Amino acid sequence: MELPNLDLLTHVPQRWLEVAEKYLKAIPQVRARLDKETGAVLSHFEKRLKPYRGTLPAFERLPAQGRPREEVLRELEGLERREETRWKEGHVSGAVYHGAEDHIAFVNEVYALHSQSNPLHAELWPSATKFEAEVVAMTANMLGATEANAGLPPEQHICGSLSSGGTESIMLAIKTYRDWARETRGITRPEMVLPSSAHPAFDKAAHYFGVKSVRVPVGADYRADVAATRRALTRNTILLVGSAPSFPHGVIDPIAELSELARKRGLGFHTDACLGGFVLPWAKRLGYPVPPFDFQLPGVTTMSADTHKFGYAAKGTSVVLYRGLALRSHQYFTATEWPGGIYFSPTFSGSRPGGLIAAAWATLVTMGEAGYLEASRHILETAKALKEGIAAIPELHVLGDPLFVIAFGSKTLDIYKVMERMGARGWDLNGLHKPPAVHLCVTLRHTQPGVAERFLEDLRAAVAHVQANPGEKGTMAPVYGMAGTVPFRGVLSDLLKKYMDLLYKV
Incomplete structure (x- = not known):
């Protein structure tokens, strides 16, 4: 174009x-x-x-007669074989976070056992609510609840809910803060202040719930600017946001300083740990430089952490956490005047897939602390090797100081053309802008033997190709x-x- x-x-x-x-x-x-x-x-x-x-057959109308199940299964198996190669070989950024065949088989078996369950009908499937409560508790205690709860009555303990993913977790939190601020502070034109690097799910929540999103720039290290955040506060501000880490650059915002600013002003503070929630606690235990980011900080009032990312559960679950029952109560919906009876639901969905909740629970209890520690060790070691390898390519530079989400750009080349050449070599990477960059979210798929070496080899070749062909426009690079x-x-x-x-x- x-x-x-x-x-x-x-x-x-x-x-x-x-x-x-x-x-x-x-x-x-x-x-x-x-x-x-x-x-x-x-x-x-x-x-x-x-x-x-x-x-393949395409259907705009229901077939007059249903197709044989065996035929449909063969078609589905063929599609799976065609689409699984790249992610199984670790040639994608993020997307599939575990991917081992035995793990997938186990999660699928758990889902099949509970495919009909639905926590909306808690009396029919009390197992679903047991699983959800325990997933929330395990995640909360991994993220500092044990220390935060010490000496406090139960109603002030860290609590939460399961959602369908990180976006819903964030949207639930923002809806909760909106209603909390309206009821407790009389704010009817709420605002939230967040860094430019924060996930667009916050803007989506602002769009749906009438909360003004005030974006402030990040610093030279790509972390949230505390001074700029302070200057952006108004009488309508209801919460501040920080990422641990941010999706674009993989760096951890100064959560301690931001959350303390929020605490002193009586505001909410949300740590978006959708990416890092199931990595950073173990990275810290392994000796990596992880600054405080969770409920051990008194100013952190909500968090989001995705069980379906580095929690290794099936796609479709995340955890949103709150400091105390009173705050979480603003998330809930109740209807008491409906002719169909009393209705209530904790999240946006009414019916929810109990099979996914069971799969999340089964994943957490079979991984255990030792499993997450070992998985994080492999990921962080691989990410370190990749970061050093990328930095060693003269035409490239790594943005900030990331742990496992590595963004890199170039001062001399069109980085989007480099990304496109990597695509031609089978890699599916994420294009970023402001500044132009590309990132790789390192998962267990990349820790397989030879994958990191293959990535660096292909990256060097992609850089050399772009250098040798400066006039080549490509197809996707102009769009980025x-x-x-x-x-x-x-x-x-x-x-x-x-x-x-x-x-x-x-």
Whole structure:
């Protein structure tokens, strides 16, 4: 996609750009040009996202007669074989965090045993609520609850719920703070202050729940700027946010300083440990430099930690934790006037898959402390070797000082072209912007023999190729470049919406 020189627009206030964009998009010639350019990009995406067209049956209507189960199973097995190679070989960033065949088989067996259970009907399946309560308790105690609870009455102990993933955990926390602030402080126009590196799930929560998201810049080390956070506080601020670690750069924000600022102001503080919750406690025990980030800090009032990431459970579970029952109660929903009877649910979902809750419980109790400690040891050792190997490539540099999520960029090369060349060699990496970079989230898949060495070998070759072919545009690199440079947010938003439309095309 050919783009004009937009450098002069980088310092124009965003509200002016939004007005200008609105009028530009209303001009037929501009609209036609945008449609043509985005159409070309989407056409490329469609080929990648819909590889089974014309090779497998497609269904826009229910078949008149149901297909034989054996036939359907054969088709599903074929799809699994086709799609599992790259993640099994460790050629993806994150995505699959354990992946060993015996572990997958065990988790699948547990899910099958409890596939019909649903904690909405606690009397029918009390096992589901047992599992959920114990997963929450185990996660809380791993994240400092034992120390935080000492000497306090039970109603002030760390508590929580299971959600469907990190995004729901974060959204539950923000909804909870909104309602808490409205009831206890009379705040009707709530704001939260968070670093620019915090996960977009916070903005999603702000969008849904009417909370203003105030983003502040990170420092030269890519960690949240405490002074900038302090300056951003207003009478409507209800909480502050920090990441442990942040998704883009893999560094841990200054949680101690941020949470203490929140505590002194009577605000909530959320530690987003979706990525690090099941790694950092063990990294600290192994002697790695892990600053305080959990409930041992008195200012931390909520946390999120994903059991389906480095907790190694099946996809679809995360834990959101609260300092005390009174705060968690604002998460709950109750309906007392419905003709269908009394209704209540702790999270956004009504019915929830008890099989996933059972799988999370079974994973935690079979891994145990020793299992998580050993898994973290392998991941951190592999990440150290990768970080050193990347830093040794003269054209590249590592951003910040990460532990296991390693972001790297370049001052001399188009890093997105390097990422694209890595894609041609079978690697699926995450593109970042502001600044342009690429990252690899190291998992147990990367600790397999030879994977780290293969990554560094391919990375050196990718860098050499981009150096030798400076005029090569590639196919995806311009899209990533556009995301980091185009000041008109609506253009990118429209493209992303069309991309999502594409996902739903048969």
